[in-house]
Amino acid sequence: MKKFIPFFLLATLFLTACSETSTNNKDWTEASWEEIEAAAEGTEVRLYMWGGDEGINAYIDDYVTPQLEDQYGVSLKRVPLDTPEILQKLQTEKQANKQDGSVDVIWINGENFKNAKENELLIGSFTEVLPNFNDYYNTEDPAFQTDFGTKVEGMEAPWGKVQFVFHYDSEKIVNPPATFEELQTWVSQNPGKFTYPRAEEFTGNAFLRHVLYSQAEKPSDIYEQPLEENDITPTAERTWSYLNEMENDLWRSGEHYPNSLTELDRLYSQGEVWMTMGYNESRAESLIEEGVFPESTRSFVMEPGSIGNTHFLSIPFNSPNQPGALAAINFMLSPEAQLEKYKPDDWGENTPISFDQLPEDIKEEFESVERGESVLSTEELEESFLPESEAAYVDWMKEQWFNEVVQK
Amino acid sequence: MKLFKNRTFLLFLPVAIFLMIPFYGFIHAVIQSLGGEGLAHYEEILSSERFLSSVWFSVRTAGIATLVSIILGLGFTKFFHPLLTNISPRLMVWIPMLFPHFVWGYMVILMLSETGWLPQILAAAGWLETPSNFPVWTRDPEGIGIIITYVWKEVPLVILLLFPVYASIRPEYYALVDSLGGNAWHRFTTVDLPHLLPVLVETFLIIFSFTLAAYEVPALIGTTFPEMISVLGYEWFYGSSWDDRPLAFAAMVMTSLFLLGLTLMSYYGLSRPRWRAMRGDRQ
């Protein structure tokens, strides 16, 4: 054992050196905005977010980063990491009682938010201090109060909102289905031309929840009821029989479901299937531009409606630069940043901002943005809007779909 | 020779320190898999049908991929090793080794999926009616895509590991077998095999354990069901329900113990005197 002694000595040295906790314990969520802005100036903010879309990346890199530098003197650093991995990291850091972490801002919603909140991985309620949130957003909007059934309680600030749509090639399909029943008929008439990603996948799961909504008496039976208190057996039965009836006519006879939305997109891009889908009403624009999707791509929604949700920004419990994080989030919520995000050039995503609370000139600018031909009109989207159900349904769907559809 | 022995001990010192890294991590993983509840998590996964079917699928897929890689690599090295002494053919053989596994998996999808280059070219050339008539080789329930990716990627590794051994076999041995009236098969069994066997066994262990436990390729190119054990473990670990995490650790610990056991048995078998003698006089 003699040979290990030096190593242990070294390790103890490290341990003692690091056990001094940081003294920066000021609660910034109680501070005044001037104080926060002053403290934020000249600091670095690390934004951790999923990095698989060049459009989104370009919006952050080419617009948000330089603007933040100009307006707040904050230098933003984008780190591409998936949210579950970030939360895993935060949880271990919490276990190790590391108060001085490396993540300042995370992009979060749904079940990730639920996990983060339940495990106390966030700094707490902070949206009240953000001037832009209070000025330009309808703070009472139910979409900002609950996130997939979890109470938000000011722990995350709404950054964007998206709605689920289906895409089709208007050269191949003249009249896309208008209800889920018509979809079933369409699939049986066009075998092999439709499929959906597996339930573990975000988009696939959302598709399946649409089917669940459509098989319920009315969609609100699902989204207004927590899973535990809800007797959904009859609805579930109908859902599985709907899916199983369809299965043989799916692409590759339902023997394989795409592992990811990308896989489905690629099939659509090659004309192998005739429809794709996605949890973002305008995402086809950039794909058409890049030549991945055919130019004749359009989108549609079906009765009883299309699910939409809000996604948020939040701050981890051990962010080393809380004032900087607050300043960055405040900027990303600002009308000009939202307007830029709304334009189809980079991201083209819808905004959670409240148009009624905007100054006239910015409001007009928002209204004059041409979102592109593949995007449905705002009225149509709002008309079909359905809120998300409780996060527990997502898990329930993952498990049940595997047992009831794949293994049968 | 006393001095030499002491130094041998000193030479092991750095690696002993290094080994503390994985062992510490492993012990910690074992602790997490127990989660203060004894073997409950192990019982849970062992009675889960999903887990058991993924074990069978993983062992079978990894086993086929490993055996095929070794056979092809062995054949290739045996047949072509004189050509490999030149640097440029050797570099060409190593092309797949330049790419990480997940990149090569992506490449296989690009080439062989229903929408891939090969079906497209065959369809454009008129040999297939439409690209979708191409057999389903990626994301298929039989694991063909996984096997293709691994074989393609591992054959060069097998060549890399076997080539130095082949290069070191003295031609005199073959001459001896010939003069004693042996045929090609005799040459292989009496000269090649004794030289190669330890390396072959090691190669098998290395590739098998990698293909059994690696996550990226099956995640990319596998299908919904059946799934590889690593994919299941990853889902348990990063999935939305954090209660499943000990299950992920339990699955990984069991995989490790199985592989460690297999390795020990193989080495024990190899160290038996018969193989020592056949391994030649180098020691």
Add this chain to the structure above:
Amino acid sequence: MILRKAFFLILILLFFVIPLTALLLQSLSAPWRFHTGQGIDWGWQGYSTLFENPQLWEATFISIWIGFAVLFINVTLGLFTGKALASYPYRGKAWLEALLLSPILIPSLAIAMGLHLFMIRIGLADTFWGVLLIHLVPTVPYSIKIFHNSYQQIGKTMMEQPHILGAGFWTQVFTVELPLLKPAIRSLTFLTIVISLSQYAITALIGGGRVLTLPLVFFPFLENANTSIMAAFSIWFALIPVFMYIIIESLMMFLPYSRLPWRNHR
């Protein structure tokens, strides 16, 4: 022999060269859709999107540094251990070899997850050094294997001779062993660097996004339907080991007896 050579060439072309060429062509053109009758639409779009990503260069440099550091430690550890193993008596050797192989038998994600807490406590998490250490786990067993085999090929007599002639330990390493180990070092360069470049999960965990390596930038893009960008990225991945190999090869020129680099291992 000519037939064999032709056969060899066909195999190599079919399985190794043509796929690489196709990848190269795809990286230089828009996504292919041949069956629709479209031809190839050439362009640099794949690469330009790649280089627009401001993280690409940072990630590339960090990956290269980590690669070199991992390689250096691997050569050192492999050299010592391989040498020790080659002169180790038989008793218990099976156990020892299994022990040395064990780091690649345990799924590296399990190791990394187990180590994360410890790394945070001693301040190695989120640092270059932490990532370096965790990258040693899936690489060192290979190095030991390769060096062990090489030392066995060199043979005991070759090792005893300089000792008898009075060479010191380091003299022997630099003048006799390293020149003879060149093929092994070459294989190692490829192996360790590519393995290090392949680590997504454990780098993300231990590096925590602070240490940005190439797979961290690449992996999210696997969800991208644009094959040109992905092809360009794949090519970029392969260029790194080639670049590093060239550097190592030129460094090895400084070793003694370098005139016949790949023929003197017998």
